[in-house]
Amino acid sequence: MLELADLVLLTVPDDALPSLVEGLAETGAVRPGQLLVHTSGRYGTSVLDPARRAGALPLALHPAMTFTGTEVDVQRLAGCSFGVTAPEELRLAAEALVIEMGGEPEWIAEENRPLYHAALALGANHLVTLVAQSMELLARAGVEHPDRMLGPLLGAALDNALRSGDAALTGPVARGDAGTVAAHVSELRRHAPGAVAGYLAMARTTADRALAHGLLKPELAEDLLGVLADTESDGGDR
Known part of the structure; x- marks a missing residue:
């Protein structure tokens, strides 16, 4: 014993x-x-x-x-x-x-521990950063209770992602709304420049995954990725 x-x-x-x-x-x-x-x-x-x-x-x-x-x-x-x-x-x-x-x-397995830990950090630690950043932006937009607004949305998104993986992707990147994404980046540069790099990185990753899983049409992906590349190089003032 x-x-x-x-x-x-x-x-x-x-x-x-x-x-x-x-x-x-x-x-x-x-x-x-x-x-x-x-x-x-x-x-x-x-x-x-x-x-x-x-x-x-x-x-x-x-x-x-x-x-x-x-x-x-x-x-x-x-x-x-x-x-x-x-x-x-x-x-x-x-x-x-x-x-x-x-x-x-x-x-x-012993050799898989670093990858296992990286996966958990990517999902959990970075989630806190994203949520906190989102609440700050909502507060700047005039939302009185950002946590109340985000709670149901994020809960549903997490549940959908755990159930369906990439098939749960929604939003302007997955739809290929290049103009909307460009407007997002422009607003972030004005009000929260520290959030731009993270937005661009996640948008590119989301676009790649949506394209690979057939959720994003190739002709729309080309325009979207072009916007993401342009906003990164020209300061986002489109």
């Missing part, structure tokens, strides 16, 4: 993890047979190799969840997926720990 006394849980910034593990191993802080767990999304178990050589049993258990540091975090673990990497002989122990926390294990 696994005892909590046999478990060491490391929660430090990703970049600090390698040196911390080396320090634990060098100072004799790791006992043979002790489970050593980290929650970094970036790393698998290879980062724990110094401790493994000292006899520790390495596990990588990353909750795919955002946390606030408040009591709501415990509730969010219920049903949360964990990106799990473990030696074959420790898979059952890793699974038991995740299930005990109320989570669902999702096995990630």
Whole structure:
């Protein structure tokens, strides 16, 4: 039976993890047979190799969840997926720990950890930036409660995307409304120049995906991509 006394849980910034593990191993802080767990999304178990050589049993258990540091975090673990990497002989122990926390294990190969973590950061971390930026722009446009306006819209968009992927794409880029996109960029340059680069990057990516999935007609895509290239080079004053 696994005892909590046999478990060491490391929660430090990703970049600090390698040196911390080396320090634990060098100072004799790791006992043979002790489970050593980290929650970094970036790393698998290879980062724990110094401790493994000292006899520790390495596990990588990353909750795919955002946390606030408040009591709501415990509730969010219920049903949360964990990106799990473990030696074959420790898979059952890793699974038991995740299930005990109320989570669902999702096995990630060691070599796929950086890609796995990049995917989560792209979806979750950048979403916060996009939503916050959108609320700021709505406030400048005179919307009194941007959160109320965006909540239902973003909830529906997220649900559609999770259900249908690229087929859920809507809006002026997916429709090929080049004039509307040019007007957007012009307004952003006037009122929020810091948002232009992100808008252009996302618009180009959205256009590429819509075109690849047959949602955007090629003749409209040509005009749209031309607008995006022109607005980037000429300052967007079209």
